[in-house]
Amino acid sequence: MPTAVKPTMADVVAERKKQPSPGRIFVEAVAAQGLEASVEYDVTITDSLTSSRRKPRYPARNMLKVVDLSRQPRQFYWHESPPRPGDARIDGAEMRREMASRFLKSPIPELLPTTAWVQVPPDLWNDADAFQSFLDYRLIARLGTAENHTIIRGEAGLLNYPGIARLTTAGPFGSTILAACNEVEQMGGTADGLIINPVDFYTFMAHGKLMDDVERNGVFIVRTRLVEPGTAIVGDFGHGAQLVDAGRSVIRFAEPPAGTFAEPGIALMAEIYERVVINLPTNFFVVSL
Numbered sequence: 001m002p003t004a005v006k007p008t009m010a011d012v013v014a015e016r017k018k019q020p021s022p023g024r025i026f027v028e029a030v031a032a033q034g035l036e037a038s039v040e041y042d043v044t045i046t047d048s049l050t051s052s053r054r055k056p057r058y059p060a061r062n063m064l065k066v067v068d069l070s071r072q073p074r075q076f077y078w079h080e081s082p083p084r085p086g087d088a089r090i091d092g093a094e095m096r097r098e099m100a101s102r103f104l105k106s107p108i109p110e111l112l113p114t115t116a117w118v119q120v121p122p123d124l125w126n127d128a129d130a131f132q133s134f135l136d137y138r139l140i141a142r143l144g145t146a147e148n149h150t151i152i153r154g155e156a157g158l159l160n161y162p163g164i165a166r167l168t169t170a171g172p173f174g175s176t177i178l179a180a181c182n183e184v185e186q187m188g189g190t191a192d193g194l195i196i197n198p199v200d201f202y203t204f205m206a207h208g209k210l211m212d213d214v215e216r217n218g219v220f221i222v223r224t225r226l227v228e229p230g231t232a233i234v235g236d237f238g239h240g241a242q243l244v245d246a247g248r249s250v251i252r253f254a255e256p257p258a259g260t261f262a263e264p265g266i267a268l269m270a271e272i273y274e275r276v277v278i279n280l281p282t283n284f285f286v287v288s289l
Contacts (some may be wrong), residue, residue, distance in 0.1 A: 019048075021048070021049060021132065021135075021136050022039075022041060022045040022048055022049070022135065022136065022140060022249075022251065023131070023132040023133070023134070023135030023136035023139075023140070024132050024136075025039055025041070026039050026132075026135055026251050027125075027128050027131050027132045027135070030125050030131070031128070035125075035253050035266065036253070037252065037253065038250065038251070038252035038253070039250065039251050039252070040248065040249070040250050041248060041249040041250070041251075042070065042247065042248055043247060043248070043249065044066075044068075044245050044246070044247060044248070044249055044272050044274065045140055045143065045249040045251070045270065045272065046059070046061060046140065046143055046144045046147050046249075046272060047061060047066070048140075049136055049140060057223055058220070058221075058222050059144050059147065059148055059222070060147070060148045060151040060152055060195060060222055060224065060226075061144075061147060061148075061151065061243060062220070062222070063193045063195070063220060063222055063237040063241075064151070064237055064241055064242060064243040064276070065237075065238070065241070065242050065243070066242070066243045066245050067242050067243065067244045067245060068245050068246075068247040069108070069111075069244060069245065069246055069247060070246065070247030070248060071247060074108055074244075075107060075108060076105050076106060076107055076108060077105070077106060077108055077242065077244070077277050077279065078103065078104065078105055078279060079104050079105075079106065079277070079278060079279045079280070079281070080098070080101040080102060080103060080104065080279065080280055080281075080282065081101060081102045081104060081163065081281070081282075082101055082102075082163075082281075082282050083101065083102070084102075096188060097186060097187050097188070097282075098187050098188040098282070101282065108244055108277070109156065109244075109275055109277065110275070111244065111245075111246050111273040111274055111275050112150060112154065112155070112156065112273070112274065112275050113271050113272070113273055114143065114146045114147050114149075114150045114154075114271065114272050114273070114274065115143075115146060115269055115270070115271045116139060116140075116142035116143035116145070116146045116269065116270050116271075117142070117256050117260050117261075117267055117268070117269050118134075118138055118139045118142060118267065118268050119261050119265040119266065119267050119268075120134070120265070120266050120267070120268055121134075122265075122266075135251070135268075139251070139268055139270050140270060142270075143270045143271075143272065147272065147274070148224050148226050149226055150274065150275075150276075151243065151276055152195065152224065152226045152227060152233070153226050156275050156276055157276060158195075158233055158235075158241075158276060158278075158284070158286075159227070159233070159286065161276070161278050161281065161284075162281070163278070163281030163282070164278070164281050164284045164285065164286060165282075165284075165285055165286075166285070166286050166287075166288070167179060167180050167183065167285045167286070167287045167288070168287070168288040175210060175289075176232075176287035176288055176289060177194065177210065177214065177232060177234055177287060177289070178210075178214075179287070180234035180235075180285040180287050181214075181217075181219070181234060183285060184234070184235065184236050184283050184284075184285070187280075187282050187283050189236035189239060189240060189280060189283040190236055190238070190239075191219060191234050191235060191236060191283075192218060192219060192220060192235075192236060192237055192238045193219060193220045193221075193222070193233075193234070193235055193236075193237035193238075194214060194219050194220070194221045194222070194232060194233070194234055195221075195222045195224060195227055195232060195233040196221065196222070196223060196224075196227060196232040196233075197223070197224070197225060197227050197228065197229045197230075197231070197232070198223045198224070198225065199229045200229055200230065200232065200289055201221070201223050220237070230288060230289050231286060231287065231288055231289060232286075232287050232289060233284065233285070233286055233287075234284070234285050234287055235283055235284035235285065236280060236283035236284070239279070239280065239283075240278065240279050240280035240281075240283040240284060241276060241277070241278050241279060241280075241284070242276070242277050242279065243274055243275075243276055244274060244275050244276075244277055245272075245273070245274045246272070246273035246274060248272075248273065249270065249271065249272045249273075250269075250270070250271050251268060251269070251270045252268070252269060253266065253267065253268055253269075254267060254268070254269045255267070256269070
């Protein structure tokens with residue numbers, strides 16, 4: 001039997017370009033249903049667009065392995081926890097720390113809604129191309145920012161996940177980022193991801209080569225305001241965490257919650273459903289820079 005060939009990123013981008021965008025699908029719904037239009041998508045729409053920017057800036061979603069529950073139904077996920085005080089000594093754990101970890105199984109937790117809102121300029125829906133662009137590059141862009149918040153700062157986000165250690169000392173490495181990369185490898189993993197505030201990313205660029213060195217070492221960097229300046233998240237995103245995703249979305253006209261906009265107007269909402277789960281919390285660190 002021939003071996004299946006895994007599609008490249010170029011293949012994925014080319015295939016997406018063949019499909020109508022979420023905005024185009026909603027434009028067609030509005031043409032048929034007017035302001036009563038509501039569209040349910042059988043994909044997570046933050047993962048359905050390709051950027052036309054010459055300089056990409058990646059969302060936090062791109063750090064994580066996505067488990068689409070609509071295509072991969074699951075009830076449980078596995079994870080590890082560090083040894084507890086008083087645990088029996090494990091042979092070999094002095095050098096291979098992970099040998100002392102406990103193996104655990106937990107139910108897939110309830111997925112959380114991530115929602116974004118925009119107010120539509122009056123009659124913009126009468127210009128199909130302008131309305132499509134507004135949907136794809138404002139509503140879904142806002143949804144992408146909201147998704148970053150869910151993944152990083154939400155109630156089950158990385159910064160609020162129990163068991164992720166804080167690292168404040170650079171030790172002999174001259175940088176807490178490099179110290180965290182070392183700690184992940186001492187746990188048997190590989191630090192393949194860094195989430196950092198743009199102010200710190202560009203400060204490091206201005207005063208040294210740390211960001212170039214980290215990227216050249218294979219670390220995928222996400223720049224976002226959603227980590228506080230002076231901090232960053234370092235971890236083994238490839239093997240140590242997953243984004244559990246419902247594989248569905250909705251866009252519809254709706255009444256926004258009070259305080260969403262400065263004045264009344266016709267509003268659109270977009271919503272997706274997902275949650276981060278951490279398999280290897282000992283392979284993640286929040287570092288002080």
